[in-house]
Amino acid sequence: MKRNLILLLPLLALAGCSSSSTWGWYVINPMTASGWVNVKFLISGMGDTILISVIAAVISIVLGLIVALPGLAKSRGWRMANRVYVELVRSIPLLPMLFWVFYGLPIIFREMGMNVPIDPFWGAVITLALSDSAFTAEIYRAGIQSIAKGQTEAAQTIGLNYLQTMRYVILPQAIRRILPPLANQFIYIVKMSAFASVIGMQELTRRANELVVTEYRPLEIYSLLILEYLILVLFISAGVRWLERRMGSDERG
Amino acid sequence: MSETAIELVNVNKWYGTFHVLKDINLSIKTGEKVVICGPSGSGKSTVVRCINRLEEHQKGTINVDGVELTNDPKSVTAIRSDVGMVFQSFNLFPHLTVLENLTLGPIKARGLTKSEAEAKAMHYLERVHIPDQAKKRPGQLSGGQQQRVAIARSLCMEPKVLLFDEPTSALDPEMISEVLDVMVELAQEGMTMVVVTHEMGFARKVADNMIFMDAGQIVEQGTPDDFFGAPRSPRCQQFLSQILQH
Numbered sequence: 001m002k003r004n005l006i007l008l009l010p011l012l013a014l015a016g017c018s019s020s021s022t023w024g025w026y027v028i029n030p031m032t033a034s035g036w037v038n039v040k041f042l043i044s045g046m047g048d049t050i051l052i053s054v055i056a057a058v059i060s061i062v063l064g065l066i067v068a069l070p071g072l073a074k075s076r077g078w079r080m081a082n083r084v085y086v087e088l089v090r091s092i093p094l095l096p097m098l099f100w101v102f103y104g105l106p107i108i109f110r111e112m113g114m115n116v117p118i119d120p121f122w123g124a125v126i127t128l129a130l131s132d133s134a135f136t137a138e139i140y141r142a143g144i145q146s147i148a149k150g151q152t153e154a155a156q157t158i159g160l161n162y163l164q165t166m167r168y169v170i171l172p173q174a175i176r177r178i179l180p181p182l183a184n185q186f187i188y189i190v191k192m193s194a195f196a197s198v199i200g201m202q203e204l205t206r207r208a209n210e211l212v213v214t215e216y217r218p219l220e221i222y223s224l225l226i227l228e229y230l231i232l233v234l235f236i237s238a239g240v241r242w243l244e245r246r247m248g249s250d251e252r253g
Numbered sequence: 254m255s256e257t258a259i260e261l262v263n264v265n266k267w268y269g270t271f272h273v274l275k276d277i278n279l280s281i282k283t284g285e286k287v288v289i290c291g292p293s294g295s296g297k298s299t300v301v302r303c304i305n306r307l308e309e310h311q312k313g314t315i316n317v318d319g320v321e322l323t324n325d326p327k328s329v330t331a332i333r334s335d336v337g338m339v340f341q342s343f344n345l346f347p348h349l350t351v352l353e354n355l356t357l358g359p360i361k362a363r364g365l366t367k368s369e370a371e372a373k374a375m376h377y378l379e380r381v382h383i384p385d386q387a388k389k390r391p392g393q394l395s396g397g398q399q400q401r402v403a404i405a406r407s408l409c410m411e412p413k414v415l416l417f418d419e420p421t422s423a424l425d426p427e428m429i430s431e432v433l434d435v436m437v438e439l440a441q442e443g444m445t446m447v448v449v450t451h452e453m454g455f456a457r458k459v460a461d462n463m464i465f466m467d468a469g470q471i472v473e474q475g476t477p478d479d480f481f482g483a484p485r486s487p488r489c490q491q492f493l494s495q496i497l498q499h
Contacts, residue, residue, distance in 0.1 A: 148342075148344075150340060150342055150344035151344060151346065153307050153338075153340070153344065154338075154340065154344035154345070154346070154403075154406075155346075156307070156333065157305060157307075157333060157336075157337065157338040157407070158357065158358030158362060158406060158407070158409075158410055159330070159333055159334050159358050159361075159362030159363065159410060160357070160358065160361055160362055161330075161362075164361050164362070168357060168361065169346055169357075172348050173346075173347065173348050
């Protein structure tokens with residue numbers, strides 16, 4: 001934890017230079033009644049941030065694989081489809097994409113005669129999953145390509161079809177190499193879930209913004225916000241390292 | 254013994270503009286052992302890889318056990334289920350145990366139950382003399398042991414023909430004979446074999462037909478006695494003198 005506090009020091013120094021010359025940590029001091037109310041209000045956004053991130057990551061991990069496989073096909077048409085998706089989706093900035101999904105999709109659905117309401121929660125999940133899937137797809141592609149061609153050939157000669165080869169031979173080996181960059185992407189999703197605040201999702205960042213507007217103490221409140229994300233990310237890192245250790249020992253037998 | 258197992262007629266293949274295989278004609282009978290040798294880049298591995306469609310040929314026909322090899326996935330599957338392959342670099346699955354390496358194909362492609370597949374796997378591990386290694390992973394075995402596992406893995410699919418693509422080239426010298434011994438045993442049991450190798454002692458012992466390839470063509474073929482005793486083409490004479498002089 002000591003190291004985490006050191007990370008906050010530059011921010012404190014910055015705060016010292018601001019026009020309001022004093023600190024106002026009382027605003028998030030859990031020892032006082034009003035501070036405790038504020039802290040509880042801020043922390044209670046954790047559930048939504050986690051839920052949005054986890055669901056978006058799961059969708060992205062599945063969608064990314066579906067997008068990646070055509071990119072490894074022999075046929076030029078399939079590879080082209082993969083390229084178009086990846087280049088298009090990863091170049092769209094998150095904020096406009098969020099607006100498109102949240103405000104645009106319902107209009108398109110309505111014009112097609114369907115009534116599909118998209119609430120802020122699912123708007124955020126869909127946007128994050130979609131945007132991230134292009135990156136996940138590239139991670140899969142690199143991981144699968146890093147497995148020697150002889151593995152595919154050996155699988156073919158013992159009669160496995162394409163999907164069996166992927167499932168039993170290639171992916172179990174590739175996943176060990178894919179895991180670290182996939183974890184990176186998950187952390188990215190967690191932080192980018194802050195954009196959900198823009199369409200009214202009461203997650204961590206939205207709550208911080210709302211409190212700033214009433215308390216006028218942005219530095220102190222955002223410091224707590226940073227701490228909240230830091231804790232989330234440290235948990236993810238620990239989890240991934242645990243997974244890696246398990247899989248690593250698996251490979252060594 | 255006279256039934257034709259594999260027949261190649263006027264097979265041609267190009268990599269881009271590079272003509273790798275030029276009018277290859279080759280007929281292999283059931284139970285026959287064919288050894289292919291030649292300098293590197295002569296196309297000998299490519300011939301073997303075309304027989305089970307790891308490479309595509311562009312002209313000519315390849316028949317395996319009466320089925321013509323075409324782009325139809327059914328013909329590819331049909332032929333692959335009859336043709337086993339042993340690679341230079343073993344290509345065992347490193348994330349699976351030896352036993353799992355052997356049972357994967359029978360369970361997933363043949364629909365055997367786990368216990369049936371394991372019984373079969375242990376049977377073939379005994380034939381390659383390493384039943385005690387079943388629970389280990391490939392990385393824990395020596396090169397010679399890994400190649401014998403790879404041979405057992407092919408045998409578990411009960412192929413009619415077994416292809417070997419330089420099976421001992423990646424091995425330390427002291428491990429070559431344990432692999433060749435297994436191959437000689439297989440040959441004695443009547444397996445149809447096509448072997449790309451430079452092990453001329455092995456070739457002399459088991460080959461019914463010796464084939465010498467150079468620059469994508471079959472330059473010379475014949476019985477080992479004729480082939481080693483009286484090679485006709487200068488290219489083959491030169492090749493043999495180079496590999497036999499030590």
